[in-house]
Amino acid sequence: MIELEGLTKRFGTKTAVDQLSFQVRPGVVTGFLGPNGAGKSTTMRMMLDLDNPTSGTVRIDGRHYRELEEPLKYIGALLDAKAMHGGRSAYNNLLCLAQSNRIPAARVGEVLDLVGLTAVAKKKVKGFSLGMGQRLGIASALLGDPEILMFDEPVNGLDPEGIHWIRNLMKALAAEGRTIFVSSHLMSEMALTADHLIVIGQGKLLADTSMADFIHQNSRSYVRLRSPQRERLRDVLHENGFRPVEAGSGTLEVDGASTEQLGELAAQHHLVLHELSAQRASLEEAFMQMTASAVEYHAHGTDVHGDTGSARQSPRWGESYQGKGA
Numbered sequence: 469m470i471e472l473e474g475l476t477k478r479f480g481t482k483t484a485v486d487q488l489s490f491q492v493r494p495g496v497v498t499g500f501l502g503p504n505g506a507g508k509s510t511t512m513r514m515m516l517d518l519d520n521p522t523s524g525t526v527r528i529d530g531r532h533y534r535e536l537e538e539p540l541k542y543i544g545a546l547l548d549a550k551a552m553h554g555g556r557s558a559y560n561n562l563l564c565l566a567q568s569n570r571i572p573a574a575r576v577g578e579v580l581d582l583v584g585l586t587a588v589a590k591k592k593v594k595g596f597s598l599g600m601g602q603r604l605g606i607a608s609a610l611l612g613d614p615e616i617l618m619f620d621e622p623v624n625g626l627d628p629e630g631i632h633w634i635r636n637l638m639k640a641l642a643a644e645g646r647t648i649f650v651s652s653h654l655m656s657e658m659a660l661t662a663d664h665l666i667v668i669g670q671g672k673l674l675a676d677t678s679m680a681d682f683i684h685q686n687s688r689s690y691v692r693l694r695s696p697q698r699e700r701l702r703d704v705l706h707e708n709g710f711r712p713v714e715a716g717s718g719t720l721e722v723d724g725a726s727t728e729q730l731g732e733l734a735a736q737h738h739l740v741l742h743e744l745s746a747q748r749a750s751l752e753e754a755f756m757q758m759t760a761s762a763v764e765y766h767a768h769g770t771d772v773h774g775d776t777g778s779a780r781q782s783p784r785w786g787e788s789y790q791g792k793g794a
């Protein structure tokens with residue numbers, strides 16, 4: 469378990485992390501999300517005692533990082549995959565780490581095998597690709613067989629097979645009862661991996677919730693209909709109290725209705741449907757809606773409010789979530 473209480477970090481006048489309090493629990497994968505510059509890396513660095521908080525505390529299983537003897541046996545982390553010594557082999561890099569934490573040398577071979585680097589164990593790290601470096605960083609995190617693992621952008625540079633592997637590894641580690649805390653900008657990947665989410669924006673906590681609740685509370689669900697008799701369908705919907713919205717490509721979208729209701733209504737009026745589907749926004753859309761006002765850097769001409777392709781005016785999801793007392 470990792471516990472943050474009022475964690476704050478200021479760099480001069482810039483408040484990078486602002487009064488963050490949350491817990492990362494064992495047995496699940498907890499995703500850590502936030503736009504660029506939100507303070508994720510700074511938070512993770514403070515969790516590992518690589519940066520001093522301006523105020524507030526971080527506890528690892530009830531203790532400060534500095535109080536942990538042989539910390540790699542409690543918490544393993546992949547923060548910067550390039551932090552390895554380039555002139556040393558993968559094996560020797562891990563061996564040094566193992567010796568400093570009184571971890572048996574045999575464990576080095578085990579973790580190299582686990583991450584698929586046995587064949588290049590004796591090669592100098594400076595010749596490694598981005599993906600190989602990521603795997604080596606993951607091996608170093610696993611070295612002490614810790615109960616708590618933190619991964620900052622672990623899929624960065626990995627190919628699809630590697631992404632699949634790290635996803636399953638994190639889930640398996642969580643299923644063993646370990647605490648897994650992972651940041652990623654790849655929302656589709658996060659949606660497949662994490663059970664719980666911590667979302668921050670401009671250093672502040674925006675959400676601490678299950679993945680399912682986050683998507684539910686920060687996105688709208690609606691039914692999409694497509695018919696060769698669109699005009700007639702629209703009239704029938706209006707006559708029955710629904711508010712269909714034209715959504716381009718000949719489709720209509722209806723809020724507050726089920727596919728069963730609308731399918732039966734269409735059948736009663738002998739209307740042909742080419743599409744009748746329940747739609748829910750993705751994690752990516754929910755995330756963009758929630759963090760839109762907390763985005764520090766965005767490109768000109770892009771819609772940070774998340775264009776769902778609909779003509780409808782969406783509510784400000786972050787506001788509605790925060791209105792629920794987050």
Ligand SMILES: Nc1ncnc2c1ncn2[C@@H]1O[C@H](COP(=O)(O)OP(=O)(O)OP(=O)(O)O)[C@@H](O)[C@H]1O
Pocket residue numbers: 479482483484502503504505506507508509510511
């Ligand atoms: N050493 C530092 N000195 C000054 N400002 C810093 C320092 N480290 C981070 N910052 C600032 O603190 C803020 C948070 O940065 P941080 O790297 O923690 O964000 P992040 O959420 O990890 O971003 P990204 O998703 O882009 O990696 C940013 O505005 C950054 O410029």
